[in-house]
Amino acid sequence: xxxxxxxxxxxxxxxxxxxxxxxxxxxxxxxxxxxxxxxxxxxxxxxxxxxxxxxxxxxxxxxxxxxxxxxxxxxxxxxxxxxxxxxxxxxxxxxxxxxxxxxxxxxxxxxxxxxxxxxxxxxxxxxxxxxxxxxxxxxxxxxxxxxxxxxxxxxxxxxxxxxxxxxxxxxxxxxxxxxxxxxxxxxxxxxxxxxxxxxxxxxxxxxxxxxxxxxxxxxxxxxxxxxxxxxxxxxxxxxxxxxxxxxxxxxxxxxxxxxxxxxxxxxxxxxxxxxxxxxxxxxxxxxxxxxxxxxxxxxxxxxxxxxxxxxxxxxxxxxxxxxxxxxxxxxxxxxxxxxxxxxxxxxxxxxxxxxxxxxxxxxxxxxxxxxxxxxxxxxxxxxxxxxxxxxxx
Amino acid sequence: xxxxxxxxxxxxxxxxxxxxxxxxxxxxxxxxxxxxxxxxxxxxxxxxxxxxxxxxxxxxxxxxxxxxxxxxxxxxxxxxxxxxxxxxxxxxxxxxxxxxxxxxxxxxxxxxxxxxxxxxxxxxxxxxxxxxxxxxxxxxxxxxxxxxxxxxxxxxxxxxxxxxxxxxxxxxxxxxxxxxxxxxxxxxxxxxxxxxxxxxxxxxxxxxxxxxxxxxxxxxxxxxxxxxxxxxxxxxxxxxxxxxxxxxxxxxxxxxxxxxxxxxxxxxxxxxxxxxxxxxxxxxxxxxxxxxxxxxxxxxxxxxxxxxxxxxxxxxxxxxxxxxxxxxxxxxxxxxxxxxxxxxxxxxxxxxxxxxxxxxxxxx
Numbered sequence: 001x002x003x004x005x006x007x008x009x010x011x012x013x014x015x016x017x018x019x020x021x022x023x024x025x026x027x028x029x030x031x032x033x034x035x036x037x038x039x040x041x042x043x044x045x046x047x048x049x050x051x052x053x054x055x056x057x058x059x060x061x062x063x064x065x066x067x068x069x070x071x072x073x074x075x076x077x078x079x080x081x082x083x084x085x086x087x088x089x090x091x092x093x094x095x096x097x098x099x100x101x102x103x104x105x106x107x108x109x110x111x112x113x114x115x116x117x118x119x120x121x122x123x124x125x126x127x128x129x130x131x132x133x134x135x136x137x138x139x140x141x142x143x144x145x146x147x148x149x150x151x152x153x154x155x156x157x158x159x160x161x162x163x164x165x166x167x168x169x170x171x172x173x174x175x176x177x178x179x180x181x182x183x184x185x186x187x188x189x190x191x192x193x194x195x196x197x198x199x200x201x202x203x204x205x206x207x208x209x210x211x212x213x214x215x216x217x218x219x220x221x222x223x224x225x226x227x228x229x230x231x232x233x234x235x236x237x238x239x240x241x242x243x244x245x246x247x248x249x250x251x252x253x254x255x256x257x258x259x260x261x262x263x264x265x266x267x268x269x270x271x272x273x274x275x276x277x278x279x280x281x282x283x284x285x286x287x288x289x290x291x292x293x294x295x296x297x298x299x300x301x302x303x304x305x306x307x308x309x310x311x312x313x314x315x316x317x318x319x320x321x322x323x324x325x326x327x328x329x330x331x332x333x334x335x336x337x338x339x340x341x342x343x344x345x346x347x348x349x350x351x352x353x354x355x356x357x358x359x360x361x362x363x364x365x366x367x368x369x370x371x372x373x374x375x376x377x378x379x380x381x382x383x384x385x386x387x388x389x390x391x392x393x
Numbered sequence: 394x395x396x397x398x399x400x401x402x403x404x405x406x407x408x409x410x411x412x413x414x415x416x417x418x419x420x421x422x423x424x425x426x427x428x429x430x431x432x433x434x435x436x437x438x439x440x441x442x443x444x445x446x447x448x449x450x451x452x453x454x455x456x457x458x459x460x461x462x463x464x465x466x467x468x469x470x471x472x473x474x475x476x477x478x479x480x481x482x483x484x485x486x487x488x489x490x491x492x493x494x495x496x497x498x499x500x501x502x503x504x505x506x507x508x509x510x511x512x513x514x515x516x517x518x519x520x521x522x523x524x525x526x527x528x529x530x531x532x533x534x535x536x537x538x539x540x541x542x543x544x545x546x547x548x549x550x551x552x553x554x555x556x557x558x559x560x561x562x563x564x565x566x567x568x569x570x571x572x573x574x575x576x577x578x579x580x581x582x583x584x585x586x587x588x589x590x591x592x593x594x595x596x597x598x599x600x601x602x603x604x605x606x607x608x609x610x611x612x613x614x615x616x617x618x619x620x621x622x623x624x625x626x627x628x629x630x631x632x633x634x635x636x637x638x639x640x641x642x643x644x645x646x647x648x649x650x651x652x653x654x655x656x657x658x659x660x661x662x663x664x665x666x667x668x669x670x671x672x673x674x675x676x677x678x679x680x681x682x683x684x685x686x687x688x689x690x691x692x693x694x695x696x697x698x699x700x701x702x703x704x705x706x707x708x709x710x711x712x713x714x715x716x717x718x719x720x721x722x723x724x725x726x727x728x729x730x731x732x733x734x735x736x737x738x739x740x741x742x743x744x745x746x747x748x749x750x751x752x753x754x755x756x757x
Contacts, residue, residue, distance in 0.1 A: 278691075283703035283723040285691040290464035290719050297445035298438060298471060 002095050003152035004122040009079035013065040013120050015145040020060035022141055026050060030137045037132035038108055043277025044234060051272065052108040052233065055369055060116060064372040068381045069120060071373070079122060082391050093386035095122040096195065097172030102128045102186065104177035107237050109134055113372060113381070114175045114197070119153055121385035123173070126166060127155040173197060173385060197384050199377045202238040202338035203308060204229075204367055205245065207326055207352060209344025213250025213257060220260050222343045225365025226315075227264035229341060232368045234277045234312035238338040239360075239368045242308040244317045245326040247344075254319040265313060278312035285311050292316075307333045323352035330356045338377065341367045401431055402475065402713065406505055409683060409709050413508045416516070418682045418709065425457035425707055428716045435475035439463055439715050458687055458695060462705045462719035465661045468496030475713050476501045486540035487660040498542070498661050501713035507549055509664045509710035513681050514550045517667025518654055523586050523617040528559035529576065531568060531591025531599060537561075542660045543624060547590050556585060568595055570602040577612060586617035589646075592624030593638060600641055613647035620648060623656040657733055661718050663710035669730055679730040683709040686731055688724060698726045701734055 004012055023031050031053060038049045069076050073093050074085055082092045099118040103111035111127045112135060118125045127135045135155040142149040158165040168174055168186065173195040176186050183198045190196055206226060213219045229241035244261070246254040278285070288309045295306060304325070308316045320326045330337065340358035342349045353361045359378035360370060375381060405428055412418040433440045433450055443449065443461050454460050463473060468487065472478045481499040483506055500506050519526065528551035535544045544561075551559035562573045580587050591599075603609075620642050622635075639653045651671040657678050658665035669679035680686065687695055688702030696702040704724045707717045723734040 279701075280723070282691050282701070283721050286689055286693055286703035287464050287466065287719055287721045289691070290462070290693065291466050291470075293445060294442050294464055294467045295470065297442040 002097065002122050002124045003150075004119065004124075004148050005095065007122070007146065007148050009069070009076050009120060009122065010066075011146070012122065013069070013076065014062055015149070016116050016119060016142065017060060017062035017065060019138065019141040019145050020057045023053065023057040023138060026054075030141060034132060034134050034137050038134060039275065041130060041132045042108065042233075043275050043280065044108075045273040045275035048232065048234075048272045048275065049108065056109045056112060059370075059372040060112070061372070065116070065120060068117070068373040072380050072383045073386070079120070079386070082389070090391040092389045092391070093121070094389055095124075096385050096387050097123060098126070098170065099123045099173045099175065099385060100126050100128070100166065100168060100171040102174065102176040102178075103130060103135070105130065107177075107233065109138075110177055110199075111135055111175070112138065113376065115153070117382040118173075118175075118385045119149070121382050122152075123385050124151070125153050126171075129155040129157045131157065133157065169194075175199075195384055197379065199238075200336065202336045202377075203242040203310075204239050204339035204341070205243040205326075205330065205335065205337055205356070205358070206241050206341035206364055206367070207245045207323065207343070207349055208247060208250075208257065208364075209342075209346055209349060210247045210250040211346070212343035213247075213252040216252055216260075219250070219252040219257055220264070222364050223257060223260040223264045224267075225363070226261060226341070227268045228272075228365055229367040230315045231265060231268050231272055231313045234275070235310070235314060236277070236312070237368060239370060241315050241341065241364075241367055242310065243329070243335070244315050245320045245329070246317060248319055248321055254317075258317050261317065269313070274313070281312050284309075285314055288314055304329055304332070308335070323348050327352055327356055339367045339370075341365075396434055398435055398475075402501065405431060405712050406502055409505060409712055410508055412683050412709065413512045413681070416512065416682060421682070421685060421709070422456050424709055425460060425716060426454065428709060428712050429454070429460045431712070432475055432714075432716060436473060436715065438467075438471035439473055442467070457685065457707050457717075460707060460717040462707075462717035463715045464719045465659060465721065466496060468498055468661050470496075472497070472499060473715050474499040474501065483545070484540055485542040485545070485660045496661070497540075498714060500663070505710050505712060506663045509681070509683065509708075510546050510549060511553050513665045513667065514546075515554070516681065517656065517665070517669075517679070518550075518588065518619065518621055519554050522554075522588075522619065525554060525556040526588040526618070527580055527585045528555045529573065529580075529587055529589045530559065530561045531563060531573070531589065531595035532561060533563045533565075534561035537564070542658070543592075546658070546665075550590075555588075563591075563595065568598045568602065570599060570606070573599070574603075574606070574608070577614075581612065581615065584615045586615045586619075588619050588621060589614075590621040590623070593622055593635065594624070596620075596622055596638060596642060600638075600645065603645065611645060611647050618646070618648060619652040619654060620646065621654050621656055623658065657722075657731075659706075659718070659720065661711075661714075662706055662708045664708045666731060666733075670728070675732045675734070677728055677730040677732055686724075686726060688726055689719070693719075696725075701725045704731060704733075 022028050035049050039046050066076050077083055078093045082090045084090050101111045101115050115125050115127050129135045139153045139155050142153050168189040169191050171194060174190055175197040176183055177199045179201045183200055187196050208222055212222055226241060226244060233240060246257050248254060288311055306316060318329055337356050337358040339360045339362060340353035341362050341364045343364055408424060418424060446461050448461050478499040482503040483500040485498045487496045530547050532544055532547060535548045538544045560576060562569045642653050643650050655668045655676060656665055664681055664684040666678035666680050668676045670677035686704055686706045688704055689695055690702050701723060704720045704722045724731045
């Protein structure tokens, strides 16, 4: 039996939301301490870290948790007992057991949503924390909310060479973020029946239609939103805007839009200053910019051949004739897309996002702000942390 | 105005050769700007690039720092030379380890490249060495890698400064440690001073191999011997701090620290930097007088001395290609030389986002 097995799901969700609520306060001492540590670990500036923590903790709200759970499982109470289901057998969504969440090295608090839903499913959760101890600190707040979390929600820091690291074969489910090789290695360490919930390497793209470039004012607005999608988290997240397709034929030309984007990035730089992470890549950024200028001088035919730079605050702006050309780019560079931002009210742009493999379509400016009640990586939020017990008598 | 390419190129080459021979450039600005003007006339893709930046023959820079640097990776996109590349005397190809495809540096006349590399090597590596040295290269031979600038350079250096018995110890991608160890044993017996040259990665592999063979004692090299490290860890998985590497090498081969010399060069350049200050964690590297550098920020703005940025090099020996090259290398200008901070690992597609570390179970 798990530590949270006897706690009603509603109370778990409420406790999690209450803990998150305390973390929404920028002066909450635990958050203040974590902010400095996160800035040091990630190399992001403090305003960027503050923004990330706001996004993270404002999203963890009771209503959002309850809505996501009810949508996937039918109702929140089905986590507590057998419940009737319309046209189906009675069922109880029981915790799968123990869950290990292995977080990645950059994105801030990426492990937390998965951990929160696993807790709502009443699983025992162990998170591999990062050097900023963000998850440990949040779990301490959670422990203060309810004593059951002391056993049910743990976070530790371990390294791949640490002999005291937990053995992955003991977990019923493992959530992991990373590149294919690492995920494959982790998979080999699991019991065959364990659930393996992966979030692999992904990028994000956006498409600005010619209709959206019908005048300078709306074009400027899109550029401002896109700039935010590009610069946040130094373009390192899977939801950062890495490639921006700009359709030819707008009243505002592609070159003019690119200039607007450069200006908006410079403005956004003031609100979200560059941190040490970007400074370390100065040479790469400077070189990539010069290379883009060189390619343009040769006739720009090479631009479609250029892969995204994957450098802080740089996106590849690719001028295209139509969505087909954008799709060709995505396929040519084998981009596994997570998010796809769209400016333009056209069905073929939605089709482009879907055909390109994106699992989240959004407006510009919202790419890096995924709602908790949405899915992540095309996967359910809580469904993989429960096992269904059907009752047919 | 009519220009005579041959006469112009020969005259400029002669001037650069004179400067190399004298180790003195009368007016760096003047010569750099004349070479640049020559390149604007005859290096079409470079000229187009400069024009896109508003620089033409009619609107030329007034000093060497204003010459638009071409990004090093542009050598992958176009034949950046002042002549028909089919007439190139030297063709070097970058390894392409950072992006998967290589760039090509065409050079019209081997004399300029040879003179520059030998003068630099003489001053930077063998200036006070007992003559001649035995050269042991932890590199592929020029026969095996005919387009490797490093193999070419070390072959020329060995021919010019060596005892004629140089050896190459990388075949394919394999370091031939066994043969190297045997040869070094013989060299130690003979007392011939040696110069071991190789990439940082090759030296790390050598030290690892020696450890595996349980060779933990020092292998003192004959007096006057030295090690030249270059090339970094591009595309490799194991990266070791340079200071640590140099210290291990000095200990292993019983060499004074100033006989473990770091070289910094690029396929896209004709001249090289060498360590000149051995007393700091980040060694200062010095260039010959015909190579100058500055640093820029991420927007290409020039930075004052001491501020870390992207390095830009202006190499007068690049007469037949591009005189100014923007690199992906991070560094600062200090005491007239450069301190190389290094090159970040190439960015790649992220999960959410950088990789998680492998778990213990996976490592076992």
